[in-house]
Amino acid sequence: HFGSRRSESATRAVRLPTPTGPAVPSSIMWAACEWKEVRAMFCQTWPLLLGNILEWYEFGVYSYLAKQMAANFFDGSEIATWAGFSMTFVLRPVGGILFGFVADHCGRRVAVMGSMLGMLVATVGQGVLPTERCCGQMGGKVGLVALLVLRAVQGVSVGGEIGPIVTYFAEIAPPGAKRLGASTFVWSAVFAFVVASMFVQVLLSIIGPDQLMEWGWRVPFLFSLLPGFVSLWGRSRLAETADFLALQRYRARDAEAANAPTVAEHASRGPSSAQRASWRNLCDHGRALAVGFGSTVACSCAFYISLWASAHQAARGMTQHQALWLSTVQMLVIAVVSACAAHVADGLAINAFDGVAIGAACLALGGFPLFTLLALFPGNVVLAMFALSIAFGIFTGISLSVSYYFIVELFPPHIRALGYGMSYTLAMSWVGGTSSLVGAALELESPYATGAYISGLGLVSFAMALWGRRCHAAGLLQTYPLASEITAAKGEREDASNEDSRSQVDAVVCA
Numbered sequence: 001h002f003g004s005r006r007s008e009s010a011t012r013a014v015r016l017p018t019p020t021g022p023a024v025p026s027s028i029m030w031a032a033c034e035w036k037e038v039r040a041m042f043c044q045t046w047p048l049l050l051g052n053i054l055e056w057y058e059f060g061v062y063s064y065l066a067k068q069m070a071a072n073f074f075d076g077s078e079i080a081t082w083a084g085f086s087m088t089f090v091l092r093p094v095g096g097i098l099f100g101f102v103a104d105h106c107g108r109r110v111a112v113m114g115s116m117l118g119m120l121v122a123t124v125g126q127g128v129l130p131t132e133r134c135c136g137q138m139g140g141k142v143g144l145v146a147l148l149v150l151r152a153v154q155g156v157s158v159g160g161e162i163g164p165i166v167t168y169f170a171e172i173a174p175p176g177a178k179r180l181g182a183s184t185f186v187w188s189a190v191f192a193f194v195v196a197s198m199f200v201q202v203l204l205s206i207i208g209p210d211q212l213m214e215w216g217w218r219v220p221f222l223f224s225l226l227p228g229f230v231s232l233w234g235r236s237r238l239a240e241t242a243d244f245l246a247l248q249r250y251r252a253r254d255a256e257a258a259n260a261p262t263v264a265e266h267a268s269r270g271p272s273s274a275q276r277a278s279w280r281n282l283c284d285h286g287r288a289l290a291v292g293f294g295s296t297v298a299c300s301c302a303f304y305i306s307l308w309a310s311a312h313q314a315a316r317g318m319t320q321h322q323a324l325w326l327s328t329v330q331m332l333v334i335a336v337v338s339a340c341a342a343h344v345a346d347g348l349a350i351n352a353f354d355g356v357a358i359g360a361a362c363l364a365l366g367g368f369p370l371f372t373l374l375a376l377f378p379g380n381v382v383l384a385m386f387a388l389s390i391a392f393g394i395f396t397g398i399s400l401s402v403s404y405y406f407i408v409e410l411f412p413p414h415i416r417a418l419g420y421g422m423s424y425t426l427a428m429s430w431v432g433g434t435s436s437l438v439g440a441a442l443e444l445e446s447p448y449a450t451g452a453y454i455s456g457l458g459l460v461s462f463a464m465a466l467w468g469r470r471c472h473a474a475g476l477l478q479t480y481p482l483a484s485e486i487t488a489a490k491g492e493r494e495d496a497s498n499e500d501s502r503s504q505v506d507a508v509v510c511a
Contacts, residue, residue, distance in 0.1 A: 041173055041181060047234025048165050049188050051116045054224050054231060055158055056189040058123040059088075060196030061220040063307040063436075064324060068217040072131040073144050082308065082436045088151045089433020092159030096421020099160025103167065103417035109238045111164035111417065116235055118157030120228035122150045127221030133214065159429065163420035170408040171244070179355075182405035183342035186397075190335035193307070196220065197328040201321065209320075244413065285419060287477050288410040292423030294464030295356045295406070298363045298457040299399035300424075300432030305454065306330055306396060308436035309374070309388055312443070317379030326381075330389035337397025345402050352406040352479070353469035357462055359399025364458025366395045371451025399461075409479040416480075431457065 042049070062069060066081050074080035095115070103111035129147055132140025166185050173181025199220050207216045310327035318326075345355050370387045377383045403424070411419030442449035471477035 041169075041177075042184075044172065044239070045169065045184075047231050047238060048112060048168060049184070050227060051112070051119070051231035051235065052161070052165060052185060052188045053192040053195065054123065054228055055119050055161055056192035057196045057224060058119070058126075058154065058221070059085075060193040060307070061200065062126075063193075063310075064197055064200045064327065065212075065217050065220070067320065068213050071213060072133060072217065073140070073147055079437070079440055082440050084148065084151060086434050086437045087148060088155035088158065089429040091152050091155035092162075092429035092433065093421065093426050095156035095159025095161075096163055096425035097418065098156070100163045100418035100421035102160075103164035104414055107240050108164045108168045108171075108244055108417070109235065109240055111160060112168065112238070113232065113235045115157045115161035115164070116228070116232050118153055119161065120224070120232065122154035122157060123221055123224045123228070125150045127218040155429075159421065159425050162425055162428070163417040166404045166420060167408060167417045168238075170405055171413075177343075177346055179342040179345045179352075179402050179405045180339065182408055183338050183401055185404055186338045186342075186400045187335040190331045190338070193331040194328055194335070197324050197331070199223070201324050201328075204320065246413070285411060285415070287471060288419065289423050291464055291468035291471070291477065292407045292410050292419070293427050295360070295461050295468060296403050296424050296427040297431040298360045298454070298461035299396065299403050300427045301435045301454060301457050302363050302367075302392070302396040302399060303334070304428075304432040305435040305439050305450070306334075306388070306392065308439045309371075309450075312439070313374075313379075313384055313388075318381060318384075322381055326384055326389050329385065330393040333390055333393030334397040334400070337394050338401045341398050341401035342405075350402070351469070352402055352409055353465050353472060355402035356399075356406050357465035357469070359395075359401065359403065360458050360461035360465055362395040362398050362458070364455050364462055366391065367454030367458055368448070368451035371454065372448055375447035375451075410477075412480045 062085055066078070066085075069084070070076050070078060070081040074084065099111045099115055102114065126147060129150075130139035130143040132143075135143070162185070166182055169184050170178055170182040203216055203219060204212055307327070310323055310330060313323045313326060344350075370392050373383060373387045407420050407424045408416060410423070438453065439450045442453060468477055472479065
């Protein structure tokens with residue numbers, strides 16, 4: 001099995017070219033990226049985009065209906081409501097490990113289909129739960145337990161979605177648009193929050209606040225049923241990425257040369273040895289795990305605390321309509337800025353470490369001043385629109401623009417999805433997922449504490465990005481080029497009739 005320790009004789013039998021052969025160019029200009037290839041990528045990945053939108057749509061619906069969820073399930077407690085929201089993130093690392101292993105050994109397509117099925121069940125299930133208002137006290141208790149169970153299922157599914165889907169986007173993107181391809185995850189997620197916000201606003205306008213409180217809160221959850229099935233069907237027809245196919249060919253040749261069992265035979269004997277090999281390889285990349293986690297805690301916090309901050313403005317004197325508009329504008333700003341910043345980073349070939357450090361610096365410098373303005377002038381719609389929706393939205397978009405591609409490059413393809421799940425997913429879960437709960441708790445202590453928390457995490461991510469850059473320059477931290485980048489650097493495309501060229505690319509990708 002690839003990644004396991006082979007005997008000395010087997011090692012001699014598989015004498016492969018070192019990955020120092022074709023040098024990946026340090027600068028890929030915009031001209032190298034043909035926009036027809038980018039359009040083709042989006043046409044190919046529409047099932048992933050649709051599923052990703054539905055995934056984050058559910059989080060947005062829960063956030064924007066926090067008042068209704070609190071009244072129906074948590075006796076009106078804001079802290080308990082956001083604790084239920086944060087529970088989803090507790091189990092995200094479990095999903096990242098489980099589906100990351102599946103993606104690295106069975107394929108990216110299998111992993112994204114499984115995660116989509118879990119998310120669909122969890123989202124639609126929340127729309128049919130009993131509450132005390134409709135089913136009495138016992139029905140309310142059953143509904144609360146079922147809600148927490150479904151939130152847990154959602155957490156496992158979403159945790160398993162992030163690694164494989166970002167890996168898929170990055171691996172199939174054209175060589176000159178890798179950062180833009182990976183950032184697709186960002187702006188599609190942000191678009192989902194915009195859709196959720198608009199849906200709740202329209203529903204509130206049509207049926208009114210009383211009916212929204214009684215039964216209307218169910219409608220946004222049930223709405224995801226049909227598009228969820230469409231996404232699941234589309235994902236079943238996806239093709240595998242060139243990197244994973246290269247990994248499969250490498251494993252097959254490796255097993256044949258070492259007289260070892262093939263992948264299929266190995267899988268039939270049980271997953272234990274494959275799991276041990278994955279964990280050994282992951283442990284060999286401990287520095288990459290630390291850098292990936294530490295460098296992304298700030299952007300993870302910024303993205304999720306934005307949801308809480310927008311919803312919390314309703315408690316500071318704004319109407320729910322005004323708070324929803326704040327969130328809608330903020331999410332649009334994040335989407336546009338993240339896509340534009342990723343495109344600029346592709347064109348200028350900005351080092352991923354530098355890109356993450358710039359985003360972290362923006363949050364470190366802007367977090368405390370902007371949230372201090374919100375605290376000094378509560379209920380001011382114009383000021384909140386500037387400070388929270390526009391300024392903080394710009395900083396958050398910059399910090400997210402290259403972070404996903406940054407993590408993808410830190411790990412080789414045989415543990416890429418698993419490494420992503422153990423670094424960025426942990427940051428998103430432990431720091432980002434709890435940021436709404438932390439923000440609500442800090443607000444009780446001091447109105448200025450939330451901004452200090454964001455700026456502090458910005459400093460942590462900035463320091464970790466610089467440390468990672470130093471380690472990379474000293475040869476202590478390796479980055480791994482993607483298959484399409486290698487073929488572009490060689491000035492050739494992978495050709496099924498050219499077995500020697502294909503073997504060389506496979507070896508470089510998997511080394």
